Amino acid sequence: MLYRLVNPSEQPLTVHLTNENALLDRLDAFLLDADTGQVRQQIQLGLSQPGLGAKHVALRHQDALRLDARQRYFLLFRLKSDTPLALATKVTAAPLIDEENRQRYARYWAMLVTVLAIFLFNAVLSLGYRDSAYRWFLGFHGFTIVYFSALTGFGHLYLPLVVIRFLADHIMALNFLLLFLLYEFSLHFLSQERRLNDIRKPWYRWGLPAVQGIGFLISLVAADFYLLAPFLAVQVLTIVPVLMFAWRQARSGYAPAYFLFLSILVQTIGGSVGLSTFAGWVPANSLTLYAFFITTVIELLIMSYALSARIRFLERRQRNLLLRESTTQLPNEAYLNQILEPWWSNPETDIPSNGAILIELRGFNEITHIMGPRTSLKVWSNVIQQWNDFLSRHKWVQSLPTLAPSDKLVIINRDTMLALIDIHPDHRCQTAFEAMRNLDVDCEGQVFGVESRIAMHEAARDMPLDELMRELSVAMVTARRHNRFVQPYDAQQDRYFRRQNRLSRDLRTAATHKQLNAHVQPILDLKSHRIIGGELLLRWTHPELGPIPPSEFIPLAEEMRWQPELTRFVLDEAARWLNNTPELDLMLSINLSVLDLIVQDDGADLPLRIESMGLPAHRLKVEVTETVLMEQPDQCQQTLDQLRRLGCRISIDDFGTGYCSLAYLSRIRPDEIKIDRSFVTALESSTIDRDIVAAIVRLAHNMGACIVAEGVEDMSNLNACRELECDRIQGYLIARPMPLHDFRAWLSSYRHQSERERS
Numbered sequence: 001m002l003y004r005l006v007n008p009s010e011q012p013l014t015v016h017l018t019n020e021n022a023l024l025d026r027l028d029a030f031l032l033d034a035d036t037g038q039v040r041q042q043i044q045l046g047l048s049q050p051g052l053g054a055k056h057v058a059l060r061h062q063d064a065l066r067l068d069a070r071q072r073y074f075l076l077f078r079l080k081s082d083t084p085l086a087l088a089t090k091v092t093a094a095p096l097i098d099e100e101n102r103q104r105y106a107r108y109w110a111m112l113v114t115v116l117a118i119f120l121f122n123a124v125l126s127l128g129y130r131d132s133a134y135r136w137f138l139g140f141h142g143f144t145i146v147y148f149s150a151l152t153g154f155g156h157l158y159l160p161l162v163v164i165r166f167l168a169d170h171i172m173a174l175n176f177l178l179l180f181l182l183y184e185f186s187l188h189f190l191s192q193e194r195r196l197n198d199i200r201k202p203w204y205r206w207g208l209p210a211v212q213g214i215g216f217l218i219s220l221v222a223a224d225f226y227l228l229a230p231f232l233a234v235q236v237l238t239i240v241p242v243l244m245f246a247w248r249q250a251r252s253g254y255a256p257a258y259f260l261f262l263s264i265l266v267q268t269i270g271g272s273v274g275l276s277t278f279a280g281w282v283p284a285n286s287l288t289l290y291a292f293f294i295t296t297v298i299e300l301l302i303m304s305y306a307l308s309a310r311i312r313f314l315e316r317r318q319r320n321l322l323l324r325e326s327t328t329q330l331p332n333e334a335y336l337n338q339i340l341e342p343w344w345s346n347p348e349t350d351i352p353s354n355g356a357i358l359i360e361l362r363g364f365n366e367i368t369h370i371m372g373p374r375t376s377l378k379v380w381s382n383v384i385q386q387w388n389d390f391l392s393r394h395k396w397v398q399s400l401p402t403l404a405p406s407d408k409l410v411i412i413n414r415d416t417m418l419a420l421i422d423i424h425p426d427h428r429c430q431t432a433f434e435a436m437r438n439l440d441v442d443c444e445g446q447v448f449g450v451e452s453r454i455a456m457h458e459a460a461r462d463m464p465l466d467e468l469m470r471e472l473s474v475a476m477v478t479a480r481r482h483n484r485f486v487q488p489y490d491a492q493q494d495r496y497f498r499r500q501n502r503l504s505r506d507l508r509t510a511a512t513h514k515q516l517n518a519h520v521q522p523i524l525d526l527k528s529h530r531i532i533g534g535e536l537l538l539r540w541t542h543p544e545l546g547p548i549p550p551s552e553f554i555p556l557a558e559e560m561r562w563q564p565e566l567t568r569f570v571l572d573e574a575a576r577w578l579n580n581t582p583e584l585d586l587m588l589s590i591n592l593s594v595l596d597l598i599v600q601d602d603g604a605d606l607p608l609r610i611e612s613m614g615l616p617a618h619r620l621k622v623e624v625t626e627t628v629l630m631e632q633p634d635q636c637q638q639t640l641d642q643l644r645r646l647g648c649r650i651s652i653d654d655f656g657t658g659y660c661s662l663a664y665l666s667r668i669r670p671d672e673i674k675i676d677r678s679f680v681t682a683l684e685s686s687t688i689d690r691d692i693v694a695a696i697v698r699l700a701h702n703m704g705a706c707i708v709a710e711g712v713e714d715m716s717n718l719n720a721c722r723e724l725e726c727d728r729i730q731g732y733l734i735a736r737p738m739p740l741h742d743f744r745a746w747l748s749s750y751r752h753q754s755e756r757e758r759s
Helices: 094-127 132-151 153-157 161-169 171-191 202-221 228-251 256-278 291-322 333-345 364-371 373-392 428-436 465-482 491-507 550-559 563-580 594-598 606-612 626-631 633-646 662-668 687-702 715-723 740-758
Strands: 002-007 013-019 026-033 039-045 062-067 071-080 089-093 355-362 410-413 416-421 438-443 446-457 486-488 516-525 530-542 546-548 587-591 620-625 649-655 672-675 706-710 728-730
Touching: 002 062, 013 039, 013 094, 026 062, 039 062, 062 094, 089 094, 094 132, 094 153, 094 291, 132 153, 132 161, 132 171, 132 291, 153 161, 161 171, 171 202, 171 228, 171 256, 171 291, 202 228, 228 256, 256 291, 333 410, 333 465, 355 373, 355 465, 364 373, 364 446, 373 416, 373 428, 373 438, 373 446, 416 465, 428 446, 446 465, 465 486, 465 491, 491 530, 491 550, 516 563, 516 740, 530 550, 530 563, 530 740, 546 550, 550 563, 563 587, 563 594, 563 606, 563 740, 587 649, 594 633, 606 633, 620 633, 626 649, 633 649, 633 662, 649 662, 672 687, 687 706, 715 728
Parallel strands: 446 486, 530 587, 587 620, 620 649, 649 672, 672 706, 706 728
Antiparallel strands: 002 071, 013 062, 013 089, 026 039, 026 071, 355 416, 355 446, 410 416, 438 446, 516 530, 516 728, 530 546
8 A cells, every 4th residue: 555745845844653443463654765765764553563562552553754855755554464454544743743642542531431431320220120131231331342442542541452462353253242242132122022922933042142152263263354254144144133123022012122223223334334444445534433433332322221211111011010910911909099099089080981880700719619710710711801891892881091992890809890881870781781690601611600790889070989999899788688780879778887887896895885784584484473584685875876776786796706705795794693693593594696606715615604604504594596506506516515414404596487407406405495476476367377386386395395485565465375385475565675683673573563463
């Protein structure tokens, strides 16, 4: 390569020759006299020049030439390199060289600081995310710094000269390794998106990295000159699939892939310009020489933003996954709390619907017990999909906010769903729901039936969502109790449930606050005309609500499993009264629930508790209903046997209204059978009821049990009971229930009155 060089001035001139191609192994420059052709000066540049390590960083690729006054020269260059590199030299006059070197030195530092700052920024961010894409990006980024340390002059700022020489001699190996890191980063960046399956194919997952690895190994032993064409081919094989995958995912909704696509496109353009410059295919200048570095910095910045966008995308997707039920992908309870509730509460929200429905599914427990959870889940998913499809076909069903128009249901739990609807006054929606009352699902060759139930509420706009859900739950409980398919919300029923809820809370402390009282209703023996005892009845006087009937709070106590506590209170009252009246030969009856017979209270069962209280068991009668006996007959029978051995009498209460088996009746052998008042009050008007009572009396007498007729309120009832040979009676005709502490005084008064009547 021969160039002309002229000094037209009258003074000698010193010029500096700078090699801008930092990869050159050796560059010999010969200054020839243009007239004689003699060599006037020879300088050597490049990585192999003598004394290179002793020079300042900015001067390592530079040397001076002296030009005589008014003299013409030829400048001859000879390049030595295993890599096809173009000549990129710059001639600068001596007065300008110091400023140029300062600029070059500053440029080296600016390049190094830029790439290090980006690297450190991403390294700090990666500490907060355990993410494979971030790790591969840091590997690619760190290796990029090493790569440009060999490709440009800033490597001399911090690397030993021997390392720079080694990297420069194996620049093609660095290219293959850089391509491998870029490819792996791209795969991990894209493989987090589940919709891309091509990445998992063997050629893309293992084939291309193997080709890149083979190219790297060959480039360690072969001259770079021969590997340029293979490298370009491998680069095309690598970049094209990555761009294709990135574009495909970007179009499918994975927005961060757009930035990856752009960054690789920018690097491809910059790399092509830089490679063409070093190969001598385009003119070498400041822009083309540093085009690869400039575009790589831009690429790293875009990749950094792509990673942050990817993290935000994955966080949003994870949040969306948390807001959806995993099997059906419909919104779940988290969506209800985090999205629907704020949307509903926003006063600026335009809500076209005026109501909501709560859907309850029944039958999955039986399917789970019989067929197992896997089949039950399949049936459930099918039913949920049928409901969602049904609601999607009707315009009066509103789409849920921030979701697709086809999403109509919120899955609150396995059996309950919520939907927003526009309730029509002509009840068209209720008629449409009839098609979903009973659903048949064909699963694994079997047909399973699932029943639905709907609670409906026409909600006010200013009603909080949690209040709407509560009132829908009230309507659903009402639907269960009355076995209705569609149940609109009823404010009166709501007040009833509020009262029940308050009573449930207050009942736990009623005894400690002295709100409970034991009353007794006397029992008269028809043969001796004597009061032989009484039935203890619990009364509750609420401080604000007043007297609470037993028919209201006793079922609550059983539902709360609080009945044993009430029984303990009654036993304490009975024990206190019986122990204080040893002279009275009277017996007290107490009513027991199934919980009293089968559940231990404070580690003791009922017989042990009675015995530990010092209660005279021979003066205690326990009453159980037929329903109690049938719930858990074996355990009930065992407890009743223990009570009988303790001395207690056994009475069956409300006989004839339950479903007691005669076989169990013969096993229990009760001491007493009480005929329910519904039969007693109808003795005069119903021949059938009279025949039933007569049959019960004969059955009891044949078993050795006595008969007590409940609900005797007038003389006609009394006469009918005598005609049917009942043994004892109980009712308002004798006395109304009275406080237990008044029973003794009443007995005295009753005896005096009886004596006066007989006399």
